Amino acid sequence: MRVNQYIQGLPCWVELASHDALAGKQFYAELFGWRTQDMPIPDGIYTMFGLTPDSASDGEGQDDIGAAYQMPKEMSDQGVPTTWLVYFAVDSVDETVEKVKAEGGSLSMGPCDVGTAGRMAMFSDPEGARFAVWQAGEHIGARRQGEHGTLCWVELATRDPASAKMFYPNVLHWTSHAGDMPEFEYTEWLVGDKPMGGMLQMNEEWGEVPPHWMLYFAVDNCDEAAAKAKQLGGEICVPPTDIAKVGRFAVINDPQGGFFSIITLNLQQSASHLA
Template sequence: MSTKISNWPAATPLWVDLGVDDLNAAQAFYSDLFGWKFVSGGQGSGDYLLAHVGGRAVAGLGPKQDPGMPTVWTTFLASDDVDVTAKKISAAGGELLAPPFDVMESGRLALATDSVGATFGVWQAGTHIGAERVNEHGALCWNELHTRHYASARAFYAEVFDVSYQDTTEEGLVYSTIRRPLDGREVGGIHHDTDLSEHTPGHWMTWFASDYVNGTATRALELGATHLRPVAESPMGRMALVQAPQGEIFGIIDAPRANE
């Protein structure tokens, strides 16, 4: 378990949020699955909700801004200056979906796609630092980019966020952990995912920690989810891949990964 009360260092995946068609149904699903409690995102935030574990924010949930948007968990990376990062995104071959704008006093935000087509957010903290608890049941524990265009993805994030990489040499797996520039700490990953079709854009995957992956995976099924990958052992711990009733995909894993 880790509690965070100060700003996350640049390049750290610090927040995830989800836009859904049926907000009440999503609240019911995640409150049952992870024990999340929901509070308003604050005056002027509309129906945006902050999911809490132990009284601290772990994720965001709200109605879709556009009904045609896919239902996905979006990963946000920390920035000390979103405006500077936005310029780097464009220069490195990415595309800004939403140029930098202020979110009340909470912070400053941009949305973008990277050079391999994966959507992500950039967050410059104001009063909202992002996730305040990580690496415990129901909280964020890891974020990784899945892409067939592995070298291009690595080049993009190195150029935009000044990250470095540690390669994984496990047989049959081409994977790099992302090291943030401040201290070289591993805060995320890039996976050369050959299961994706050549024309499928990359995507960021969100992983939540679970005290009991078997039980959480079973409960997800009972709540109407499906298993894209059943519970299995891995070098990182027991894990499963779940698709929730409204279509969003996320992972559950019982081995916390350092992310602070």
């Protein structure tokens, strides 16, 4: 469905920093059926991902859902992995910068204007999980959701959920409540009364994996999409697995090592989470 605006705190954009952006965009285009559009930027190429324009599209960029770019060599040389980054909509980037600093997070880039498209900044939370914020100008962010290949959920993996429950509500105005996961403790993040993300606690089984945000993309059939990802050179980290009352998901590493999840939501969850 079409999206015309995002309110404070909602995930609004996703961005892939890849060790091989050319191979990466080919992988995702084939996996999700995304179209790609390369745009020149001072440091190289910024590739816009989008869905096939629908009947409601009224111009260029009206079906954008995310983007990718080549990770700078100095970052890859430092061992930074191919990474997906989520952007959250904010009313004021500059006010959010001050809130992040006050709550113990750190600013890693910005704040800066992106032409007339909007204003952005990137951060790490107190545990090091990276995220970004976007103050819309002419570009609100992703223009489609609730369809195959679109972002449908974001999930924080953290070793200190109590700290996160203070940091993110104070920075992004979220609320939280306990999720319906009988096997383990799970927190849902809400914007208003809308669940849009979650949080789980990392235990010793996670080893040295750093705290991070996991992105979930909706797919029509989880098993078929996972098999296709493997065929395209991806690695299946968690095979297709049912989540009671939610749907069926899998965790995948793309050929460059970028991790993400896919999920086929049941009809009830699709309606409640994406409406």
